Amino acid sequence: EQINKGKYEHYMQKEIHEQPESLRTTMRGRLIRGGSSKGKTVLLGGLKDHLKTIRRSRRIVFIGCGTSYNAALASRPIVEELSGIPVTLEIASDLIDRQGPIYREDTAVFVSQSGETADTLLALEYALENGALCVGITNTVGSAIARNTHCGVHINAGCEIGVASTKAYTSQIVVMAMVALAIGADTISNQARREAIVDGLIDLPNKLKDVLKLDEEMKDLAKLLVSEQSLLVFGRGYNYATTLEGALKVKEVALMHSEGILAGEMKHGPLALVDENLPIFVIATRDACFSKQQSVIQQLHARKGRLLVMCTEGDAESVSVGGTCRVVEVPRVEDCLQPVINIVPLQLLAYHLTVLRGYNVDQPRNLAKSVTTQ
Numbered sequence: 001e002q003i004n005k006g007k008y009e010h011y012m013q014k015e016i017h018e019q020p021e022s023l024r025t026t027m028r029g030r031l032i033r034g035g036s037s038k039g040k041t042v043l044l045g046g047l048k049d050h051l052k053t054i055r056r057s058r059r060i061v062f063i064g065c066g067t068s069y070n071a072a073l074a075s076r077p078i079v080e081e082l083s084g085i086p087v088t089l090e091i092a093s094d095l096i097d098r099q100g101p102i103y104r105e106d107t108a109v110f111v112s113q114s115g116e117t118a119d120t121l122l123a124l125e126y127a128l129e130n131g132a133l134c135v136g137i138t139n140t141v142g143s144a145i146a147r148n149t150h151c152g153v154h155i156n157a158g159c160e161i162g163v164a165s166t167k168a169y170t171s172q173i174v175v176m177a178m179v180a181l182a183i184g185a186d187t188i189s190n191q192a193r194r195e196a197i198v199d200g201l202i203d204l205p206n207k208l209k210d211v212l213k214l215d216e217e218m219k220d221l222a223k224l225l226v227s228e229q230s231l232l233v234f235g236r237g238y239n240y241a242t243t244l245e246g247a248l249k250v251k252e253v254a255l256m257h258s259e260g261i262l263a264g265e266m267k268h269g270p271l272a273l274v275d276e277n278l279p280i281f282v283i284a285t286r287d288a289c290f291s292k293q294q295s296v297i298q299q300l301h302a303r304k305g306r307l308l309v310m311c312t313e314g315d316a317e318s319v320s321v322g323g324t325c326r327v328v329e330v331p332r333v334e335d336c337l338q339p340v341i342n343i344v345p346l347q348l349l350a351y352h353l354t355v356l357r358g359y360n361v362d363q364p365r366n367l368a369k370s371v372t373t374q
């Protein structure tokens with residue numbers, strides 16, 4: 001049933017639109033709300049016997065490629081916050097190139113939709129040799145990464161056919177938020193925060209359904225941008241990863257140059273690119289960085305930047321510099337889950353840009369769904 005396009009024209013389109021359902025299957029049976037003395041909590045069968053070891057580790061290292069790496073980046077803040085353990089990130093090929101240090105006291109988490117990516121597998125071999133506890137987060141039961149790690153979590157997003165990953169990305173972030181909850185579950189101090197995240201997760205499929213209503217709006221935006229050569233995406237904090245992943249979608253399917261930019265680095269180079277022609281998408285949804293993003297918008301506007309702003313519903317006025325910028329409003333969720341919502345308009349934009357530009361949506365030139373050679 002999953003391996004046909006149903007009412008959709010392309011697999012990528014179908015997979016974007018089935019995210020409310022894929023998130024539900026990712027969370028099915030894993031969230032427990034109320035009832036027990038422990039309150040709202042999370043149950044990850046594949047991790048439970050290893051949680052003690054993970055809590056004792058000196059560092060958590062996330063390792064992946066492409067979209068899977070971006071999902072790990074999106075999850076880093078909440079894993080750090082709830083675990084209190086330093087989190088680092090490695091692009092698998094770079095870890096191998098550097099033969100970077102991996103220790104027995106490390107927990108190495110391998111994130112891969114296919115579970116077969118050559119570089120990620122090599123990095124896994126390397127981490128096993130170095131004695132780290134190896135955890136797999138994959139979408140493919142029985143894949144090499146699922147088989148060769150000590151323990152793990154399946155994301156259960158369902159089969160993903162489009163080369164550009166969409167629903168696997170949002171499910172990966174949800175799984176990593178659940179992993180963060182599981183690691184932090186024995187700490188009293190963050191109990192209220194954990195419970196708010198569990199509530200946020202339970203409501204997330206509904207919020208995803210709401211954000212998909214932006215489809216037509218993003219199609220209109222795609223019409224506006226169809227002949228552009230380049231698109232910058234600015235964000236920070238929880239949504240730095242959203243900038244990289246949004247730009248990756250635009251690049252890989254719409255074949256348009258696009259770059260995700262950490263807004264905190266704006267003055268260290270990117271500002272030189274700003275003029276009245278280059279479109280810049282600024283992510284300024286509500287979280288602890290909101291006022292900093294408002295200031296970024298002001299500064300880009302002062303340099304005549306051509307701005308498109310993503311903000312939280314109801315915030316249009318506070319981000320549009322007197323109505324001069326085009327605004328996309330998205331539903332608000334718990335801050336650490338906001339990347340799951342914020343990526344959707346960018347997935348839709350990349351999809352519509354690709355169709356309008358006449359490129360192959362599901363099999364972009366030169367790319368493969370699973371990169372099994374080096």
Ligand code: G6P
Pocket residue numbers: 065066067068111112113114115116117120163164165367368369370371
């Ligand atoms: C390829 C795919 C991407 C994917 C990346 C990593 O580049 O086109 O969509 O993110 O590989 O794949 P993995 O299966 O390890 O997540």
